[in-house]
Amino acid sequence: MQRFAGMFVLAAMLAxxxxxxxxxxxxxxxxxxxSAQKPxxxxxxxxxCGAGMVQLPETGPTWQAMRLSRNRNWGQPELVQYLVDLSxxxxxxxxxxxxxxxxxxxxxxxMTSGHASHQIGLDADVWMxxxxxxxxxxxxxxxISSVSVRTDDQRHVNGNWTPAHRRLLQLAASxxxxxxxxxxxxxxxxMCKTAKRADKAWLxxxxxxxxxxxxxxVRLKCPxxxxxxxxxxxxxxxxxxxxxxxxxxxxxxxTTYLEPPKKPAKKSARKTKPKKPRKKTAREFTMADxxxxxxxxxSSQ
Numbered sequence: 001m002q003r004f005a006g007m008f009v010l011a012a013m014l015a016x017x018x019x020x021x022x023x024x025x026x027x028x029x030x031x032x033x034x035s036a037q038k039p040x041x042x043x044x045x046x047x048x049c050g051a052g053m054v055q056l057p058e059t060g061p062t063w064q065a066m067r068l069s070r071n072r073n074w075g076q077p078e079l080v081q082y083l084v085d086l087s088x089x090x091x092x093x094x095x096x097x098x099x100x101x102x103x104x105x106x107x108x109x110x111m112t113s114g115h116a117s118h119q120i121g122l123d124a125d126v127w128m129x130x131x132x133x134x135x136x137x138x139x140x141x142x143x144i145s146s147v148s149v150r151t152d153d154q155r156h157v158n159g160n161w162t163p164a165h166r167r168l169l170q171l172a173a174s175x176x177x178x179x180x181x182x183x184x185x186x187x188x189x190x191m192c193k194t195a196k197r198a199d200k201a202w203l204x205x206x207x208x209x210x211x212x213x214x215x216x217x218v219r220l221k222c223p224x225x226x227x228x229x230x231x232x233x234x235x236x237x238x239x240x241x242x243x244x245x246x247x248x249x250x251x252x253x254x255t256t257y258l259e260p261p262k263k264p265a266k267k268s269a270r271k272t273k274p275k276k277p278r279k280k281t282a283r284e285f286t287m288a289d290x291x292x293x294x295x296x297x298x299s300s301q
Contacts, residue, residue, distance in 0.1 A: 049294035050074075054076070056084075062084075076223055085175075104123065109290070111283075120229065122179075128213075150186035157186050185253030
């Protein structure tokens with residue numbers, strides 16, 4: 001009876017989105033555990049939710065989930081297994097394992113703070129800090145921070161970057177489960193400098209994106225059977241043609257992107273076109289902005 005009552009409330013909210021509907025991030029952020037459903041990624045990485053998610057154990061032989069107070073160590077089964085496998089690979093490279101940052105909330109969806117993506121259980125942040133040990137206490141995991149691997153001017157890697165980082169990223173990207181990995185532009189540039197012709201198959205998955213100097217962001221492909229999962233299209237034209245992304249499009253991140261904003265031009269007397277409505281951010285989504293299947297994810301026991 002309680003389940004049907006919850007579904008009725010959600011249906012009413014979706015039918016009347018203008019009546020002060022609660023923000024989706026508040027609804028999803030309040031759920032402490034996953035839904036009792038078959039695992040499925042629903043929607044897109046930045047507009048969706050996750051059914052039947054699995055929790056990455058807080059500590060394993062070669063990993064630790066960080067910032068446990070956030071309760072964001074959840075994901076699709078494929079993501080959890082991928083991280084376990086990658087942490088074992090890190091151990092083989094000489095690290096103690098991996099520190100795993102944010103994955104998803106128990107039922108995915110928009111987060112109350114931070115990420116715009118990480119909504120369907122296929123994204124995870126892996127810290128650039130090589131773990132000294134993997135037996136940190138819960139308290140230690142709240143206080144310790146990762147390290148930046150790029151210089152302050154954003155153009156080069158710094159002394160924290162090591163050959164082991166490069167090998168780890170190569171292993172991470174070479175996995176067929178991976179769609180792409182986001183890193184700081186300086187990291188991609190450095191990897192391109194040492195790339196070989198045979199590296200194109202995996203190096204094209206390494207994508208520059210601001211805000212990724214202390215971690216790399218892994219994004220997996222839609223799992224088989226998740227029919228409501230929306231795959232991401234290539235963002236750089238050359239990549240779809242077998243390129244590695246080490247061309248002039250990469251230079252933009254440390255040239256044009258870093259240039260000071262230009263002063264707005266003086267308004268002319270001519271009539272200007274009306275501005276397009278500003279797109280909603282993930283923190284402004286209501287349930288009406290998400291796939292309809294997310295209502296069942298939210299109401300499931």
